[in-house]
Amino acid sequence: MKHSGSLLIVDDNPDILIAARLLLKQHYQSVKTTDNPFDIAGIINEQRKLEQPIDVILLDMNFTQDSISGKEGFYWLKKIIEQDANIVVLLMTAYGDIQLAVDAIKAGASDFIAKPWQNEQLLGAVTAAFSHAKDKQQVGKLTRQKQGLNQALNTPNFEFLGQSNAMQQVFSTIEKAAQTDANILITGESGTGKELTAHAIHQASMRHSQTFMSLDMGAVAQNLFESELFGHKKGAFTDAKADHIGKFELAQGGSLFLDELGNLPLEHQAKLLAALQNRQITPVGSSKAVDIDIRLICATNDNLDQAVSEGRFRQDLLYRINTVEIRLPALRERSDGIPLLANYYLKHFAQKYKRSLTISDDDMSALCQYAWPGNVRELAHAIERAVILTEGDKLDISSVVGNSASVSTDEKTQSTEVLNNVAQYDTFDLDILEQRTVRAALKHHQGNVSHAAKALGLTRGAMYRRLEKYGL
Numbered sequence: 001m002k003h004s005g006s007l008l009i010v011d012d013n014p015d016i017l018i019a020a021r022l023l024l025k026q027h028y029q030s031v032k033t034t035d036n037p038f039d040i041a042g043i044i045n046e047q048r049k050l051e052q053p054i055d056v057i058l059l060d061m062n063f064t065q066d067s068i069s070g071k072e073g074f075y076w077l078k079k080i081i082e083q084d085a086n087i088v089v090l091l092m093t094a095y096g097d098i099q100l101a102v103d104a105i106k107a108g109a110s111d112f113i114a115k116p117w118q119n120e121q122l123l124g125a126v127t128a129a130f131s132h133a134k135d136k137q138q139v140g141k142l143t144r145q146k147q148g149l150n151q152a153l154n155t156p157n158f159e160f161l162g163q164s165n166a167m168q169q170v171f172s173t174i175e176k177a178a179q180t181d182a183n184i185l186i187t188g189e190s191g192t193g194k195e196l197t198a199h200a201i202h203q204a205s206m207r208h209s210q211t212f213m214s215l216d217m218g219a220v221a222q223n224l225f226e227s228e229l230f231g232h233k234k235g236a237f238t239d240a241k242a243d244h245i246g247k248f249e250l251a252q253g254g255s256l257f258l259d260e261l262g263n264l265p266l267e268h269q270a271k272l273l274a275a276l277q278n279r280q281i282t283p284v285g286s287s288k289a290v291d292i293d294i295r296l297i298c299a300t301n302d303n304l305d306q307a308v309s310e311g312r313f314r315q316d317l318l319y320r321i322n323t324v325e326i327r328l329p330a331l332r333e334r335s336d337g338i339p340l341l342a343n344y345y346l347k348h349f350a351q352k353y354k355r356s357l358t359i360s361d362d363d364m365s366a367l368c369q370y371a372w373p374g375n376v377r378e379l380a381h382a383i384e385r386a387v388i389l390t391e392g393d394k395l396d397i398s399s400v401v402g403n404s405a406s407v408s409t410d411e412k413t414q415s416t417e418v419l420n421n422v423a424q425y426d427t428f429d430l431d432i433l434e435q436r437t438v439r440a441a442l443k444h445h446q447g448n449v450s451h452a453a454k455a456l457g458l459t460r461g462a463m464y465r466r467l468e469k470y471g472l
């Protein structure tokens, strides 16, 4: 059976063309020939159009103008590589010497054949060239797939917006810090946009075409931190059924985002510090260290200075990760930015649910006065819910504010009251408000933690930490 694949033979000697074609035609589906190297580019284009692209070119080194130096062969080799780097070129000459062969391979040829050839020798070289071409095409395909995956992983679902002075400052710090490889710590309450910030840093950095890999430390089981970060070898522990690549290695060349870093237990903090200091990691169960090249971005809504003073977080690790610190202000501290965000999310969800809705000026100022304990995430969820619930063409604000989980009339009335009576809040203590909101969500969802977490826009890990924090 003939192999699929296309071959082009270029030689000014018609006898050579006939002999090579006769032999190779028995083994390969498509064998083209030409005695004029100026035809090469046209044949490559033609075959591409026919969806039978040339995989391998057998190229003579000396055409009539200059019969022994091989210069012409090098010239055409260069032209072919410029036109299509996936084509594998085999050079041939009757005046072969070792130096010419070495130079040909240095210039990008895959091999070198001396004329006259033994048929087996030529067949062997062409077979190897086809397999080389297949590998090159596979690598090209994988590279394109990786670029596509990187692009998908690196692109968050929403734009990163900010109008307020506070956010303008954040954007300017991101721009400056992104240009360097400095470790960056992003702090701020839940829902303020720490993850969006991490993406923005990666996008503005030199590493933007590489991988952005993230790990939510709040969602990692206690016994898996090391393996998630550094990987493990098959058999390293009972459940290690196969080798596992850790996030550090997956992020190689790109950025590694460690979210909710405050959750990393002390015993693992030392290992993270060592990895950052040595720029090397060792997978669990391996004795071989792997060099790493990543930009580290960490985020937390914990107060790490306080965690240090309470002995929960290593001071030396904090110094290592916070070369640049970006603090994201709570939404209530930048209420002048609320209209931009509210309109953006209204437009987004109106499109999604095929509605045409606007927000009245009064309602917009009400949105600006509300304290948004869940920050932008709460605002986005509230608007999505209101878009679903509103019956007219003006967004029904009473269903929006302060009531992320509920749709009942009672609770709607309550939230309207909350909105109308901002001044009558009995407290603005966020911990207390958060605790109440968590309780309300749990009650509404009859104690179902997953549902309540979803309604609050929290990950399960973040929800469990709050349950623990408030003893619920």
Ligand SMILES: Nc1ncnc2c1ncn2[C@@H]1O[C@H](COP(=O)(O)OP(=O)(O)OP(=O)(O)O)[C@@H](O)[C@H]1O
Pocket: 158, 159, 160, 161, 162, 188, 189, 190, 191, 192, 193, 194, 195, 196, 197, 259, 299, 301, 341, 376, 377, 380, 458, 462
């Ligand atoms: N400036 C912003 N512009 C547009 N959307 C935003 C902005 N900030 C946050 N959001 C949206 O709010 C939601 C929460 O953002 P993000 O996950 O980045 O917050 P976070 O601070 O990492 O939260 P957590 O601490 O709970 O993980 C996302 O849907 C995000 O798109």
